[in-house]
Amino acid sequence: MFSKILIANRGEIAVRVIRACKEMGIRTVAIYSEADRNSLHVRLADEAICVGGPKSEQSYLNIPAIVSAAEITDVDGIHPGYGFLSQNAHFAEICESCNITFIGPTAACIRLMGDKLAAKDLMRKTGIPIIPGSMSAIRNKEDALKTARRVQYPVIVKAAAGGGGRGMRVCHNDVRLISALMTCQAEAEASFGNSDVFVEKYLSEPRHIEFQILADQQGRVIHLGERDCTIQRRHQKLIEESPSPAVDPKLRRKMGDLAVRGAKAAGYVSAGTIEFLLDKDGSFYFIEMNTRIQVEHPVTEMVTGIDLIKEQIRVAAGESLTVKQDDVSLHGWAIECRVNAEDPSNGFTPSPGRITLYHEPGGRGVRVDTHVFSGYDVPPYYDSLLAKLITVGETRHDAIRVMQRALDEYLIEPLRTTIPLHKQIFSDPTFWRGQIATDYIDRQLGENE
Amino acid sequence: MDKRLKSSEREAFRLIEEMLQLMESRGLVELEMEQQGLRIRLKKASSGPAPQLVEYVAGTPHPAASPGGKPLEEGHRVVIKSPMVGTFYRAAAPDAPPFVEIGQDLEVGQIVCIIEAMKLMNEIKSETAGRIAEVLVENGAPVEFGQPLFSVEPR
Numbered sequence: 001m002f003s004k005i006l007i008a009n010r011g012e013i014a015v016r017v018i019r020a021c022k023e024m025g026i027r028t029v030a031i032y033s034e035a036d037r038n039s040l041h042v043r044l045a046d047e048a049i050c051v052g053g054p055k056s057e058q059s060y061l062n063i064p065a066i067v068s069a070a071e072i073t074d075v076d077g078i079h080p081g082y083g084f085l086s087q088n089a090h091f092a093e094i095c096e097s098c099n100i101t102f103i104g105p106t107a108a109c110i111r112l113m114g115d116k117l118a119a120k121d122l123m124r125k126t127g128i129p130i131i132p133g134s135m136s137a138i139r140n141k142e143d144a145l146k147t148a149r150r151v152q153y154p155v156i157v158k159a160a161a162g163g164g165g166r167g168m169r170v171c172h173n174d175v176r177l178i179s180a181l182m183t184c185q186a187e188a189e190a191s192f193g194n195s196d197v198f199v200e201k202y203l204s205e206p207r208h209i210e211f212q213i214l215a216d217q218q219g220r221v222i223h224l225g226e227r228d229c230t231i232q233r234r235h236q237k238l239i240e241e242s243p244s245p246a247v248d249p250k251l252r253r254k255m256g257d258l259a260v261r262g263a264k265a266a267g268y269v270s271a272g273t274i275e276f277l278l279d280k281d282g283s284f285y286f287i288e289m290n291t292r293i294q295v296e297h298p299v300t301e302m303v304t305g306i307d308l309i310k311e312q313i314r315v316a317a318g319e320s321l322t323v324k325q326d327d328v329s330l331h332g333w334a335i336e337c338r339v340n341a342e343d344p345s346n347g348f349t350p351s352p353g354r355i356t357l358y359h360e361p362g363g364r365g366v367r368v369d370t371h372v373f374s375g376y377d378v379p380p381y382y383d384s385l386l387a388k389l390i391t392v393g394e395t396r397h398d399a400i401r402v403m404q405r406a407l408d409e410y411l412i413e414p415l416r417t418t419i420p421l422h423k424q425i426f427s428d429p430t431f432w433r434g435q436i437a438t439d440y441i442d443r444q445l446g447e448n449e
Numbered sequence: 450m451d452k453r454l455k456s457s458e459r460e461a462f463r464l465i466e467e468m469l470q471l472m473e474s475r476g477l478v479e480l481e482m483e484q485q486g487l488r489i490r491l492k493k494a495s496s497g498p499a500p501q502l503v504e505y506v507a508g509t510p511h512p513a514a515s516p517g518g519k520p521l522e523e524g525h526r527v528v529i530k531s532p533m534v535g536t537f538y539r540a541a542a543p544d545a546p547p548f549v550e551i552g553q554d555l556e557v558g559q560i561v562c563i564i565e566a567m568k569l570m571n572e573i574k575s576e577t578a579g580r581i582a583e584v585l586v587e588n589g590a591p592v593e594f595g596q597p598l599f600s601v602e603p604r
Contacts, residue, residue, distance in 0.1 A: 034595060050593040051534055065594060068534040068566040072591035098567075353456050 001317045002026050002077040002101070006070045007041065008091075009081030010060060012371045012388065013293075014041035017079045020309040029073045031066055033059030035379040040371040047073055054381045060084045063091055070100050077316060079103040079309075083383070086292040087114055103316040104270045105291050113266060113289045117160050117198055123286045126265040128258045131277065131285040133200030144181055144199050145174055151201040157181060159188035160196035167191060168235060170202050205437030206277040207246050208232065209284065211259035212300045213272045214308070216315045221263050222325040223256040224304050227273075227296055231425065233348070233441040238418070239425065240296035241335040242303050245396060245434030246278060255284060260325075262286065271297070271312045295338070298369055298390045302334035333399040334392045337407070339370075340384040343416035344445075351416035352380040358413075361406035365392045365399070378415065386412060389422075396434065400426055457487070464489055527577045528585075529599040531592045535566035539588045547588075549599070553581045561599055564592060579603040 005021050006029040007014045014030060018041060021028045030045035035054035042048045049072070051065040052058035059065070061084060070078055078095055080086035080102065092107035104110070113119045117137065120130045132151040137160055138144045148155045148171070157180045159167030167188040169180035181197065189195040212224040228244030229237045247255070259274040266289065273290040297308045306323060315321065342348040358374040370387030372378065378386065391406055393399035404426050410419055425431050425444065464482060468491050472480050481490040531537070539547040539562055548560050555561070560572045561581075583600040586592055 049534060049591075050595050052594045059594075064567055065534045069593070071567065072534065072536055 001319075002075075002313065004029060004073065004075040005077040005079055005103070005313070006031065006066075006073065006075040006100075007045070007079050007081065008060070008066050009079070009084055009086075010036055010039060010041060010371075010382065012369050012385065013081040013295075014039075015044060015371045016369055017081060017309055018044045020307065020313065024310060024313065026313070029069070029075055031060070031069050033381070035381055038377070040373060040376075049073065054379065056084070056381065060382075063088075063094060066091075067094055067098060067100075070095075071098065075100060077101040077103055077313070079313070080292070082292050082295055087290075089114065101316050103312055105268055105272065109266055109268055110291050113272075113291045115160060116158065116162065116288055117196070119266075119289055120286065122265055123262050126262055128262050128286045129284065131200045131203070131287060134198040136198070137196035138181065138198055141178055141181065144177055147199040148174070148177055151199075154202040154204065155199050156202040157184045157197050157199055159184060159192060159194070160198055161192040161194040162188060166235075167197070203277050203279050203285075205439060206230075206279050207244065207436070208237075208275065208438060209244055209247060209255065209278045210273045210275040210290075210294075211256055212297070212308070213259060213263045213268060213274060214306075214311055214315070214321055215263055215268045215270065215272070216321045217269055217318055218320050219264075220321050220324075221260050221268065222321065222323065222328060223259050224300050224306060224308075224328055225330045226252060226255065227299055229296060230436050230438055231431075231440055232438055233445075237296065237338065238441060239335065239337055239422070240299050241333065241396070241399070242299040243330050243333065244278075251282070258286075262289065270315055271308050295385070295388065296336055298367060298388060299334040299336045302367065302390060302392045303330040303332055304328060305331070332392055332394050333396045334390060335396075335399045335403055336388050336390045337403065337422045338385055338418065339387040339389055339410070339412070339422070340418045341378050341386050341415050342384050342418055344418055344421040346416070348418075349416075350380065350384050352378040352384075353415060354378070355415060356413055357411055359409070359411040360387075361389065361409035363406075365402040366390070366406050367392070372412070386415075386417060397432070400432060461487060461489065465491070525603070526582055526600045527579065527603050528597045529561060529573070529575060529577070529601060531564060531594060531596045531598055532573065533564055533566050533571065534593050535564040535571070535591070537586045537588065537590050537592045537598065538563040538565060538570075539584070541570075549581050549584075551581050551584060555579050555581055555601060573598070575599075575601070577601050577603050 004027040007017045018028045028045040030042045030048040031051045032042045033054050049069040051069055052062050078100055085091040087110055089107040089111040092102040092110055095102040124130050134147045154172045157169045167184050169184050171177040171180050184197045185195040208229045209226050211226050215221040226244050226247055227240050227242045229240045231239040262274055271293050273294050275287045276284045277287055278284045341351045343351050354377045360368045367390040372386050391399050391402035393402050407423050468480050479492045555575050557578050559575050561575050562573050564571045579601045582602045585597045
C-alpha cells in the first residue's frame with residue numbers, strides 16, 4: 001500500500017482524494033498554484049508544494065514542476081484526479097519512468113482510448129455497437145459528404161483527439177457540413193494539437209448513459225451500474241443520476257456486460273467510464289471511454305455503497321477489487337447537481353470572486369463535495385465548479401424532493417451560481433417524469449427567454 | 450457601503466480608508482500602496498489636513514508568468530525567489546565552494562545557486578546587483594515555486 005500520495009489536481013476532487021487517503025492512513029501532498037495558496041486542499045494535505053503561477057499551464061499542467069514536487073516529497077503514488085493531466089499519457093509515462101505509481105490505467109491504454117477513432121474501432125471489433133459514421137479521419141469534403149449520405153442527416157462532426165464538448169458541430173445539410181468541417185478542424189488543432197475530425201450520425205433526443213467500470217491488475221473487471229447524464233449544456237454535464245429512469249434491469253445487464261467486455265478488450269485497469277447514447281427505440285451505441293475518475297462518481301458511490309477513490313488506490317497498489325460483480329447492486333436513487341460559479345440568467349457568464357457567506361445544505365440524504373468555504377476567493381483561472389450537491393432517496397421522487405429542499409437551503413453569497421437553474425429544473429414536471437433528452441437544457445432556456 | 454459597487458471598487462474604498470487611518474495615526478504627508486494589481490496614492494494638500502486622491506490604477510491583472518527569480522521589495526532588501534520546484538544546492542558539486550556567501554558582492558547575471566529538478570541541474574542567476582544579506586534555505590533542502598532563497602542589499 002502507498003505510504004504517500006501526491007494529488008496532481010485542485011478544488012473539490014483534490015479534497016475528495018485527500019479525504020480517501022486520510023481514511024486509509026496514507027500521507028498526502030498537495031500541489032498548488034500561487035492563486036490557490038489559501039485553498040482547502042492545501043490546508044487539508046499533510047504537505048503542500050507551490051508549483052507555479054496562477055495559470056494552469058504554469059502549475060496544474062506543469063509536468064516538470066509536478067514531478068519535481070513528487071520527487072522532493074518522496075511520494076510513491078500520484079493521483080491525477082479528473083481534467084488536467086488525468087488523461088495525459090505522456091505524464092503517466094513520466095511517472096512510470098520515475099518509479100512513481102500513476103493511479104489510473106496504463107499510458108498505453110490512455111493513449112488508445114484518447115484516440116476516439118481507435119477506440120470506436122476497438123469496440124466495433126469487440127462486438128459493441130458503435131454510432132454509424134466514418135471510421136477514419138476525414139480526408140476531404142467528398143469523404144465527409146459520402147459519410148453523411150451513408151448514415152443520413154443529421155450528422156455531427158467531432159475532433160478525434162477531442163473531449164469536453166469542444167470541436168463538435170451538428171449539421172443538417174451538405175452546406176453546413178462543409179463549413180463545420182473547417183471550423184472543427186481549426187478548433188481541434190487549437191485545443192488538442194490535432195486537426196483530425198470524423199463524421200457520425202447524430203441521434204436526435206438521445207439519452208447519455210454511462211457505465212462505471214472498475215478493474216484490477218489481476219484482470220478482474222466489473223461494472224457498477226449506469227449513470228444518466230442527459231441534462232447537459234453545450235455538451236457539459238449539469239445533472240447526473242443513478243440509476244437511469246430509462247434503463248430497466250434487463251437493459252442494465254446487457255449494456256453492463258458490453259461495457260465490461262469493452263474495458264477488458266482495452267486492457268483497462270482502475271476506474272473508468274464507458275459512455276453510450278441510448279436512442280428512444282432502445283438501441284444504444286458506444287461513443288467514448290473516459291480513462292479517469294469522473295466528476296459525477298458520487299452518485300454511483302451513493303447507490304452502490306462503494307468508495308471509488310479507495311478502490312482506485314487499492315488497485316493501483318496491486319490489490320484486488322473488494323467486490324465481485326454479483327455483489328454489486330443499486331439501492332435507492334441518487335442525483336447530483338453541479339453548482340457552478342456562472343450566471344444562468346446572463347448567458348452563464350463566469351462569476352468568480354469572494355464568497356462572503358457560505359452555508360451548505362445538510363440533513364438526511366444530502367452529500368456535498370466541495371472545496372469552497374466562507375471567505376474563499378474563487379479564482380478566475382480554472383473551471384467554474386464550486387460544489388457537487390448529491391441527494392439520495394428510496395425512489396427517484398424522494399431524491400428529487402430532498403434535492404429541492406437542499407437547493408433551498410444552499411447559500412453561496414454573493415456569487416451568481418447555477419442554483420436557480422437547478423431549482424427550475426427540479427420543479428419541472430418533464431424532469432419529474434424523467435422524459436428528457438440531451439437538448440433539454442437548450443429547450444428549457446429557450447422557452448424562458 | 451453601496452452594494453451596487455463592483456467588488457473591485459469596494460476593495461479600492463476599503464484600501465483608501467485603511468490608508469487614511471494610517472496617514473493620520475503616523476502623521477504622513479504622502480502614502481502609496483499596491484495590493485493585487487490595485488495601486489493608490491494619497492497626498493495631503495499643503496494647506497488643508499485632508500489628503501487628496503492623486504492616482505487610482507485598478508484592475509491590472511496580476512503579473513503572469515513571473516518567474517520566481519523576479520525580485521520583490523521587502524523593506525529595502527530584494528528577495529531572490531525560486532523559479533521552480535526542486536532541491537536547492539549552494540555549490541556546483543558537494544566538494545566545491547558555494548557560489549555566493551553572506552556579504553559577498555553580487556552582479557546581475559551572476560549564478561547564486563543550483564536548483565535540481567528531475568535530475569537536471571538548473572543554474573539560478575541573480576537579476577539584482579548588490580550584496581548577499583541572507584541565505585534563506587539550507588543546502589540540499591527542497592524548495593517550491595516562489596520560495597525565497599536569498600535576500601540582497603541592492604546597490
